[in-house]
Amino acid sequence: MQTSIVIMAAGKGTRMHSTLPKVLHKICGKPMLFYIIREALKVSDDVHVVLSHQAAMIKERLKQDFDNLHFHLQDLQNFPGTGGALMQQGSKKLLDTKYNRILILNGDMPLIYADLLENLLRVNAPMVLGILELQDPSGYGRILMDGDCVKGIVEEKDCTQVEKKIKKVNAGIYVVDKKLLQEFIPALENQNAQQEYYLTDIVQKGVQKGVEIKVFMGDVESFMGVNSKLDLCSAQEIMLQRLRKKAMLNGVIMHLPHTIYLEEDVEFVGECELQEGVRIIGKSVIEESVIKSHSVIEESIIKNSDVGPLAHIRPKSIIKDSHIGNFVEVKAGDLEGVKAGHLSYLGDCEIKKGSNIGAGVITCNYDGKNKHKTWIGENVFVGSDSQIIAPVKIDSEVLIGAGSTISKDCNTGDLVLSRVEQKNVTKGYYKFFKGK
Incomplete structure (x- = not known):
């Protein structure tokens, strides 16, 4: 009726x-x-x-x-x-x-x-x-x-x-x-x-x-009314159980599912794997990917990639065919075929396939007033502890030495070094600790 x-x-x-x-x-x-x-x-x-x-x-x-x-x-x-x-x-x-x-x-x-x-x-x-x-x-x-x-x-x-x-x-x-x-x-x-x-x-x-x-x-669960924040917590846990069950029935592997947080708009495509403590927020799409322990995905697309453990993918990121390791944060980043193994911040950037981002690399995207973009081409090797000051363009097949600060565009084939010359003072240790 x-x-x-x-x-x-x-x-x-x-x-x-x-x-x-x-x-x-x-x-x-x-x-x-x-x-x-x-x-x-x-x-x-x-x-x-x-x-x-x-x-x-x-x-x-x-x-x-x-x-x-x-x-x-x-x-x-x-x-x-x-x-x-x-x-x-x-x-x-x-x-x-x-x-x-x-x-x-x-x-x-x-x-x-x-x-x-x-x-x-x-x-x-x-x-x-x-x-x-x-x-x-x-x-x-x-x-x-x-x-x-x-x-x-x-x-x-x-x-x-x-x-x-x-x-x-x-x-x-x-x-x-x-x-x-x-x-x-x-x-x-x-x-x-x-x-x-x-x-x-x-x-x-x-x-x-x-x-x-x-x-x-009716049943108590479905007819449950929410009148307090305690009720709100109970209702969310039931909703989470439903979302996890739906995802697993559609082929998602979950480790310790009770520790995994999902939101209503999250979409899974193909066979995915979520390890314990994962948090996926907003309109995120996870396709044929592994999200490792205690990683956070917000409003982003992850396709044929592995992320984490302890990685943070912030909104408006698209990550395809890439490895994003532990303690890596990506914000509004478009990465395809990239390796960023650990300890990096990649914000407002586009990085092409074959490129390797070393430990401690930062895209300096904010000048205090505006956000700026970094563009990195194919097969670029960025050495550890480098800072890339946006806006900047790094062409394909560039080697950036560890500890460099990049503030100018780099051309294909360049070896780029930006370091203060090292100075060794003979017996300086003894002079410092044992007097004149």
Whole structure:
């Protein structure tokens, strides 16, 4: 059955103790709200997002990933609470959705996935509640049942001591016929401890009207809500497990996978290998490559290469057919067929095949005001502890002696030396340490 989806993301998220809106806190490189919207769009082409606190910031961020959402503003001052999200000014437009069935989700449930939503939508009833059974139900609204029939939901703040012991809880997910919402939402009242309009009250109204109300039992992981930074950490670990599993099923070898950090946009091509402690961030592509222990890859492309251990590939780098060794940092570097074995900084540079970068080599790319580029051709040998002061061009087949400072362009075939002449003072050691 075709369904419209409403995602409620208007809350301040005070338990996050942050100036950043709760739904923009990141899990594996993406705002938590991103994940639920992505999954919602897999099952519906009519997705609505209700915002209030810092709405402009959230809306602008979502535009980076989505261009087919409907946004609505909740008036938290006059219409607070989950029910208020659907009854604010302009709610008639919100409830006049494309389809006659509406799935209501929370924006702080990043672990939900499309297959689960599709199973939920297969439950045929005018009203369906997504519920959980928890050993510790603290913080959740309790589901009141009479046999298999739902007779109400009570928010924990309003629970009696007996009701607090109920383990079946409200997950905050509802599937409701639109005509019922259009009838029930305007009739909500805020006569409760918090003086808020509770969306859960539509269940009581449904019971009073004799509406058939069914439940859908979800799993704790997928229905998990994020209300604190501790929850955020737990959700990210689950998301990481999913990303690692997906990568390994697609042919990636992982050593001690629980130590490896991946982000949502990372892409693997072919057979890759990740050793322990690897961190891959942003829109990175790893193709037929080995990333060794405790290396970091950020927003870069690694193809048919080995990197690390303890290397750092910073954004906008492209590394192909190359060996990048330990303690090498590359930033905005385009390297093809290069060997940089250890202890180098290669920033804002282009280096061609067959070139060898010795230990301690630095491309001096920043003059204090602007960044400048270094260009190195094919089969160039750069001796250890050399500094290349950009902008500079080093043609193919150049030999640069160790300890040189290069500030001028070098021509093909050159041997380039830039050193202060060595001076040996006879018996200088004794003069220094033992007096005149």
